[in-house]
Amino acid sequence: MSLADVLSTELRTSGVRDFSVDDTDRAAYTTDASLFRLVPQVIVFPHDEADVSRTLTIARRLGVPITSRGAGTSIAGNAIGTGIILDFSRHMNEVLSLDPDAQAAWVQAGCIHAHLQAQARPHGLRFGPDPSTHTRCTIGGMIGNNACGPRALGYGRTGDNILALVVMLVDGTIVTLDDTDSSEQFPRLHELVGKELGTIRMNLGTFSRQVSGYGLEALLPENDFDLRRAFAGTEGTWGIVLAAKMRLVKDPTHTSAVVLGFEDMVAAAHDAPLLKDFPVAACEGLDSRMLDRVIDTKGAEAVPQLPKGAGWLVVELTGEDEAELVEETKRLIRESNAVDSAVLGAKAAAEVWGIRADGAGLVSRTPDGRDAHAGWEDSAVPVDHLGDYLRDLMDLLTEHGLWGIPYGHFGDGCLHMRVDFPLEDPDGPEVMRTFMVAATKLVARYGGSVSGEHGDGRARSELLRLVYPPAVIDLFKEVKELFDPQYLLNPGVIVDPDALSESLRLTQLPLREELPGTLAMAYEGESAGFASAVHRCTGIGKCRADSAAGGEVMCPSYQATRDERHSTRGRARVLQEMVSGDLLDSSWQSPEVADALDLCLSCKACGTECPTGTDMSTYKAEVLYQSYKGRLRPMKHYSLGFLPQLARVVTPLAPVVNRVSGLPGLTTVAKKLAGIDVRRSIPQFASTTFRKWWKTADGTAAEVGPGNSGTPESGAAQSDATSVGPRSKTHEVILFADSWSNHFAPRILAAAVAVLERAGVTVRVIDQTVCCGLPLISTGQLDAAKANLGATISALDATGDVPIIGVEPSCLATLKDDSQKLLADEASARVASRVQTFAQYLLSMGAELPRLDGVETLVQPHCHQSAIFGNAADKELLARTGAASTFLGGCCGLAGNFGVEEGHYETSVAVAEVALLPALREQEALRNQEPHAVGAGGAAGTGEVAGDGDRTRVVLADGYSCRTQIADLSNAQGVSLPELLAWGWGLEPAR
Helix, strand or coil: CCHHHHHHHHHHHHCCCCEECCHHHHHHCCCCCCCECCCCCEEECCCCHHHHHHHHHHHHHHCCCEEEECCCCCCCCCCCCCCEEEECCCCCCCEEEEECCCCEEEEECCCEHHHHHHHHHHHCEECCCCCCCCCCCEHHHHHHHCCCCCCHHHHCCHHHHEEEEEEECCCCCEEEECCCCCCCCCHHHHHHHHHCHHHHHHHCCCCCCCCCCCCHHHHCHHHCCCHHHHHCCCCCCCCEEEEEEEECEECCCEEEEEEEEECCHHHHHHHHHHHHHCCEEEEEEEEHHHHHHHHHHHCHHHCCCCCCCCEEEEEEEEECCHHHHHHHHHHHHHHCCCCEEEEECHHHHHHHHHHHHCHHHHCCECCCCCECECCCCECECCHHHHHHHHHHHHHHHHHCCCCECCEECHHHCECECCECCCCCCCCHHHHHHHHHHHHHHHHHHCCCECECCCCCHHHHHHHHHHHCCHHHHHHHHHHHHHHCCCCCECCCCCCCCCCCCCCECCCCCCCCCCCCCCCCCCCCCCCCCHHHHHCCCCCCCHHHCCHHHHCCCCCHHHHHHCCHHHCHHHHHHHHHHHHHCCCCCCCCCCHHHHHHHHCCCCCCHHHHHCCCCCCHHHHHHHHHHHHCCCCCCCHHHHHHHCHHHHHHHHHHHHHHHHHHCCCHHHHHHHHHHHCECCCCCCCCCCCCCHHHHHHHCCCCCCCCCCCCCCCCCCCCCCCCEEEECCCCCCEEEEEECCHHHHHHCHHHHHHHHHHHHHCCEEEEEECCCCCCCHHHHHCCCHHHHHHHHHHHHHHHHCCCCCCEEECCHHHHHHHHHHHHHHCCCHHHHHHHHHECCHHHHHHHCCCCCCCCCCEEEEECCCHHHHHHCCCHHHHHHHHHHCCEEEECCCCCCCCCCHHHECCCHHHHHHHHCCCHHHHHHHHHHHHHCCCCCEECCHHHCCCCEEECCCCEEEEECCCHHHHHHHHHHCCCCCECHHHHHHHHHCCCCCC
8 A cells, every 4th residue: 555545544534624645636736836846645635723633643653744835836845745735725724813903813824915915905904025926825835934025125024024823833732922932832942042142143134034044033032032933934844834913014105116227137236225215115126028028928018118227126115195205206216326217107016016926937938938947046135235246146147158037126135036057958957056056155255045035945955054154054953853853844945955956847757758649739939849838837826816806817727626736837737747757647648637637728818827828728739639639539529629610501400400409308418419518508500690691791781690581692602802891991801700700699790890880991701611720729629620720821811911800709819829839830920910809900990989988898808818919908998988897807617618518517607606707796786776777789689788877787798608608607698899889889780
């Protein structure tokens, strides 16, 4: 029996309620946000301290190491282990109490930082330190690393904000540490410290960002033997934090965001000491190359206008008197040595801070596509030495032939950097070690620390002997053994450390040999293809954040399940094990991989929202393609993958098919045979498709839509493209008549024509007989997808250089993104450069827009549009119409074929419950308070435009999937943007 099986039996017998020895879960927990890989035996998700106690009892009896873990965002490798992982984030994650008067909150170890902030905010309070991972990191994890973040300059480190701790020691004893003297509770520790006062005073606590090793300076007599603060930064090696009472602070009344531009980052670092004389809460160094990466990924509109320079200091000043703060802001600009400066508005400031928060991912790749790694990640020196230290560090990189972008907490002397260590080369680990040793000697020469906030972990613990004298290293060891004589608590870090080149994820495993078979997809910047691509994930865990609250999407299935295996990071780890590990079946048919990918909605959000660009929808398509190559597929792949082709066959029989689909018994059987969940509705086919209507149109709007039978018969086929409207018009577009809209919602394409004609645009529609192939891509039928998409790209490429627009975001995204991955040719690149959304085109050509004052739109953006095009154009367009718009974050949950497939219904609904369904219920409640609300009809089509005379409420959803989900799960109906604009102009086509 394996150790994992033994532990499983022991845990079950002892009454531990939630744990896993499943290989998929173990694979997902093999690493955190670091370079290191350790395979755990079991992951325990404790409900309470009793579960922790039972687990610890088993660990002691069997001699199995135990590691505490929050969100797993540790960059130093201090949240992984070979024994038991205690994941506190699933159950022990509550804010237990919050006292606004005392400005304090009790939280469990797994409480997410952002959740505490959300509960403190209504009281005008906040928790001071805020790491860049604040949307997903846990308070327990912050205590373990003594985390800081940008605003530690104003509010101190995590350890400075602990009012009390509840800790379980290795023998199972639970102690509460507060502001009372702990010397009587820990007499041996008190005695040991008393013998080493000189050693501690000389070497520890010398500057604010000295986090390396143990913070024993908190135990000095002058610091009242404060064991609470000493526990911060111990990385789970002294005991297991169960709960904490944290200090809250008042939000500043006024803030000012200043950006100072410099010739380079070294010049910026030299100016950082100036800030000590100003009311600064945060000061971050930002390299221009980070913004270049954002522009490459999300477009220029994602980056605000900044002052001239190649490096910036982003400074946040705070104060209670606005006039004084304005004067301090002016003085800072005046006294700085910046070549340029700017005071940012709230929106631009938020964008800059968002870019900074994504820094670890943005600097994880070199301009030529190589990986840059954590390791020399967060060194720190007294701020007066920062400029000289950074200059010497950049010279050291050059000397070793390495590359890195410095950024980070310049205001208090801490900088972040990822370095392109060639870890896949045979001598890669030695190159890394040589540089790390040299860099450690450099930082020590400046009186600095190898860690300024992330802890030492496996990345830097071995280097402590180069920073501290032997007496300090010996003292660390003695203290560790007082708390944990058997070395069961997170062994291998700080004391008796693992070698920094040991257990490296990219070197301890076989190098990345490709799996058998020709890869079907192109991976940008990845010369080694799929295997390199899946290792792109660095584990910073943004996919675990409550993204919907911030208007983003990633990762829908994790938002619904809160299960690591269903996060983008968890899936990436499982795929990494498949391509290069020894834990899972290293084949495309790995059942663990199938399990991990099953609930991926292929929303595409991770491709752009993940700072490292980990594109799970592409990886899933590849795995499905390779795993079913030459094999019979599930029926749902055929029924849903070829639905557009099936629709062309069925359309002539639409009235009959629509009637038959309404027969309950027959429909249920058909759904089961097709692999479709019986609770899903069957779409109604249009009796007259848009194409049929288009070929007979003569410039006047004809009736088009489901059930319309009085439309003229189809005219002669056209060889290239046809147009409606006078040829003298200045503007011209190709309207891409996607299969979904053509067969199921032709009214939307007709509404688009009406709006475009009203704007003076000549509309052309190609006579294409194939679709973009998205259902084939999402089911991994990539050969057929290539054929479909290739024909469509050829047809579109032959239409000149006019813009290509459409009404279905997923199809447009396929033309813009997937075509280049699948076809990777010049034609797909040319077509992609011409593709725009409906809103983008109307704005670009300066179209006059209808006034929609009094219209309130609840907008469910399509995931693919959010990922590939963004929603900025839609927001601007609606704002110009005068409509009041609320844009939801999160996915609708249907996601093309995903939510229709049998076995996905519950997850699909759970995803919708993250943001969409609560918003719809709230809107319905508002409507119920307006008894005179009436339908506006017209261009709303099957959508609902309801109002009370002064107010009109609209659910706006451009995606066919989104509208279907809304109709299936609520009393509302979705309206598309073309329909809304057509209604606003009074141009709605009859139905």
